[in-house]
Amino acid sequence: MDKKIIVRYRGELCILNQKDSPSATGKVSKTQPLCKDCRLFKFTTPKYKNAKAEIQWKTKQQIQEQTSKNGGMFCKSDGSLQIDMIIYYKNRTDFDSLNKIILDALEGLAYENDSLIKKGTIELKENQPQSGFDLIISQITPQPTLF
Numbered sequence: 507m508d509k510k511i512i513v514r515y516r517g518e519l520c521i522l523n524q525k526d527s528p529s530a531t532g533k534v535s536k537t538q539p540l541c542k543d544c545r546l547f548k549f550t551t552p553k554y555k556n557a558k559a560e561i562q563w564k565t566k567q568q569i570q571e572q573t574s575k576n577g578g579m580f581c582k583s584d585g586s587l588q589i590d591m592i593i594y595y596k597n598r599t600d601f602d603s604l605n606k607i608i609l610d611a612l613e614g615l616a617y618e619n620d621s622l623i624k625k626g627t628i629e630l631k632e633n634q635p636q637s638g639f640d641l642i643i644s645q646i647t648p649q650p651t652l653f
Contacts, residue, residue, distance in 0.1 A: 509644065509645040510643060510644040510645070511568075511572040511616060511642070512568075512572070512642050513565050513569060513612070513639075513640075513643070514568065514639075514641075515561055515565055515638045515639050516636055516637070517560060517561075517564060517637065518560070518637055519557065519561075519607065519637045557611075558607055558610055558611045559611075561607070561608065561611035562611050562612075562615060565612065565615065569612070569616050570615075585617075585622060585645055586622060586625075586646050587617055587622045587623045587625075587645060588623070588624065588625040588643070588644045588645075588646045589625075589628070589642070589643055589644075590626060590627050590628075590641070590642045590644075591605075591608070591626070591627070591642075592629045592631060592639065593605070593608070593629070593630050593639045594631050594634040594639065595630065595631070595632050595634060595637050596632075596633070596636070596637050597633065598632050598633075605628055609623065612641075612643075616643055624646070625646060
């Protein structure tokens with residue numbers, strides 16, 4: 507039997523457009539290094555952090571109810587995941603920005619790290635009455651490579 511969880515969220519989704527970029531706002535938070543022993547850091551803005559926190563707050567109970575039988579987290583570092591997601595957005599938008607904030611927000615709640623996601627489909631539906639997303643996360647067995 508496949509393990510999976512379903513997450514529904516309705517609310518504002520943050521995208522980082524040019525006027526919200528760290529260089530434009532001057533409000534930058536330096537977070538963890540991108541790799542061990544390197545000096546490159548990923549930067550986030552307060553708007554991004556707030557939107558991420560809202561997604562975490564609104565989805566935490568859903569995830570905990572579905573993962574309580576598995577020690578509180580759906581997938582730890584030894585697993586692989588598939589995601590199937592529909593993103594609803596009020597206007598035209600940047601697909602990559604929405605995808606990133608959603609997957610980052612669920613990190614530590616549904617899965618240990620979003621690098622566990624190995625497969626997936628994402629559909630963006632624009633001009634919707636309300637923003638949000640529907641997401642199915644499934645644990646998968648990786649297939650061996652041919653080469």
